[in-house]
Amino acid sequence: MTGEGLLVDGISKSYGPTNALTDVSLAIRPGRVTALIGHNGAGKSTLLRSLSGAEVPDSGSIRIDGEAQSFTGPRDASTAGIACVYQELSLVDQLTVAQNIFLGQEQVSGGVLSRRQMNRRADELCAEYGITARATDLISSLPVAQRQMVEVARAINQKAKYILLDEPTTALEEQQVEHLLGIVRRLVDEQGIGVLLVDHKLDEVFAVADHVIGLSGGRIVLDGSVEDVDRAAVIEAIVGDHGSGPVDTAAVAAIVGDGLGETSLESVETVSEAARAREFGAPVLEATGLSGNNLHGVDLTVHAGEILGIYGLVGSGRTRFLRTVYGAFPLAEGSLKLLGKPFRPKSPAQAIKAGVAFLSEERKFDGFVPQMSSIENVVLPVLGKYIRGGVLRWRALKGSADDVLSQVSIRGQVSAPITSLSGGNQQKALFARATLQAPLLLLLDEPTKGVDIGAKREIYGIIRTLAAEKNVAVIVVSSEEEELTELADSIAVFRGGSCDGVVYPRSSVTAAQLRELAWADASPASAGPSAP
Template sequence: MTTEATAPGLLVDSISKSYGPTRALSDVSLLIRPGQVTALIGHNGAGKSTLLRSLSGAEVPDTGNIRIDGVALQLAVPRDASDAGIACVYQELSLVDQLTVAQNLFLGHETVNGGLLSRRQMNKTADELCAEYGIAARAGDLISSLPVAQRQMVEVVRAINQNAKYILLDEPTTALEQEQVDHLLGIVRRLSADQGIGVLLVDHKLDEVFAVADHIVGLSGGRVVLDGSAAEVDRAAVIEAIVGDHAAAAASVEDIVGDGVGETSLDSVETVSEAVRAREFGRPVLEASGIAGNNLFGIDLTVHAGEILGIYGLVGSGRTRFLRTVYGAFPLGEGELRLLGEPFRPTSPRQAIKAGVAFLSEERKADGFVPQMTSIENVVLPVLGKYIRGGILRWRALKGSAEDVLSQVSIRGDVSAPITSLSGGNQQKALFARATLQAPLLLLLDEPTKGVDIGAKREIYGIIRALADEKNVAVIVVSSEEEELTELADSIAVFRGGACDGVVYPRSSVSAAQLRELAWAETADRV
């Protein structure tokens, strides 16, 4: 007799995972069936990434186990998952830019003939795979020369080429245009139906979920709150599962559907007009109107001097792309930006910095600081030009200014040592010191407390509030933590599918659950 524990497929059997006091997964169970697409949905921080890392061998659950066809697996490292036939395609692609398409496709699984690499055979197979899956590239092309959509497909095809039985896709359509999305989803359907591969698709876009999924599993608060056939559960049930108060216990499809789906708590949410914000704060610092291009589809937004404006939205909703567009890191397509009432169209970060815009990246280790430099040297980088007289850098004055702003943010550690010697929270505070030294009009913060402990988070909140209240800086904060925005921001706007309608909610009138409902419900309305 076949039970769930022995059923064909990749079974997650009652796994739990905690990071210190934070419970990321609680008794999670689900079955990824061969030849089917299982969609995994949930709001930011619901536990989706932790589940993927557990399945891919990057994390080891505290309790529970993972089985394939009834056989328990020991997934201590990613190689264990690969050997078991599990491949994970993360949103941050793992391809090596300096290698060719063929080299990436066969990386770790090279074809060997007589003890020598069979480059000709690998190139031939790579060309065949590119043709079969619609990748507009040749085996010898460098991965760095391919657009994002093509790199995404190479990553998927690499998993196929390594004979994966189960493929985990983490938000694979985030950076793709609609035509590219349709192509990728077609490949996903083909893999499951024709080749019998079990697919776990993490996706926030409900139209994509219902277009391709056979089964839908919803997570909220680290627990399974929805588990049912895509043919039996409707969009309203999905929204209710994700944004409702189901985190305390799992719920069946019948429970959710019969629990008042369609009712909404959004009727009580207040908005605040531009006129009221203008009276409460200073003059508008940044005004965005109709910003489009680079997967943005119409951003209307205003932030005032002394105001902390929070931006909430699902992963891929355009939050980071918008900040990087304002900072000049991404090109501005359509629409208009105005800075202090004057047209503003930055073509580079240098130009934005000169105009009074400071930016703290979500990925501080990737593009936030120079690892080999000290904290002092990192802090002074954007303002070197202000300390040059007659072609000579006034280092003593510059160093004094850096030490002054570093002392204001209470760095714990040696600021004269490489910045990597500091803890994550102190690294982030050093970057806030750099922003302070720039004396910006506008400060753009992308997940400013990501990867820092609770104590450092509180200190960072104080720094942000001081910049707004005492320095009259206009601050835009992107955060995936609803509670962070409802505590820190003066007002909150919601991004949905690359768009923002300019509607702003005072933090006092919107709860964490209502923010999730705003993001998800409007996403559903667009399909």
């Protein structure tokens, strides 16, 4: 591969037995937007981390404008002209806009920070790119959309020649998305910057990109101009089964032209609300027209004793829905009912009191208190139940904690800080906490993330026991199709912050069909006939 641009040739990256990237070659050209699309786990994040210096590929090479590169860290990539704006923003809340923009590249004059000069430049960037904040404003005071633009402004200020954008529109409203995409086109057209845009939303891809690259299973399966590839071909490239080899644009178009992309969902059945009520129990949670925090008209019901899986792409609204039900996010529009009664929690404490338990996707961030033992973490939500006359009945509380911990087979010292346990045992401790709460409704966000296969099987057993023996209504968010088709009784699909309430029995939907449902533009209600 020769010529100008950021050129990747044969990159591979493995984590143990898992091949995250296999022989990936692509080009990011100056003055062009290259869209990178792919399903959850396709290898997009690994590729971005490899290009930004956060990961070192096992093999392959990277060249920038003809010069071979060898990155040992993000600073090397930044020096070479690459800036990456991750979905999880890297700004420091306690610093100002200007301090964040110049972080690591502060301007100094005579050994003293040139604060006035940096503030002036930051104000210029804010004005040029539609950031309403001032240079001296704290980042923590800015809304998400403005923080996203500060990240972009920082990349521009670093004089990056190539900018990698990881799902930049996930948390933005429609008007904010249009503004950001307009900025991207300006950077490309006016400054000749090369942009790699990771995006799940095909409307955005076709609105701003010049070229589209599809990843599936760590391999490139689609590589072509947006003028030559239609949406159906893109979806087929992503959700189809391509084996171990790449699929060129013409081949994918031919597959779609034969009608396979149109008929693959015909065998998918849906299950009616009445049938679910007969099989399980009364509705525990009913969401109707739920909106706010980038949710748009979510309709969903889960019954006592039912394990309802929620599937969708990153940014589809799955986690926002769980956190809204849990009271962590405000409910703007629509209604929730818990056991048939209006339910509008204003805080997690209110949700817990009403009988809702929640396990976060990021247990190390907001799932537990690291310095506390497993026992102390387990009892936190129920302390109030063990207080009599202003005195905590610790012996009774510890006895209850020991009992639930024994039920989940913790391997390790439960009296030591919870961080001393393995990831799987940390997660089982959190399930013990949920069990101690005796919830009506259990919300699980990626409950087996970061655990080994043995712990995963044990966690499945815990979930099934809670549903079948305790009659708990369980909602499970998972990015793993196989996990949902094995664990859940029923599956609903989120797309673009919305869910229409259509539910599929796990026996009627395959992993590939779930992927297609997640990417489809049409309503999943049209996918197939309803079961009685």
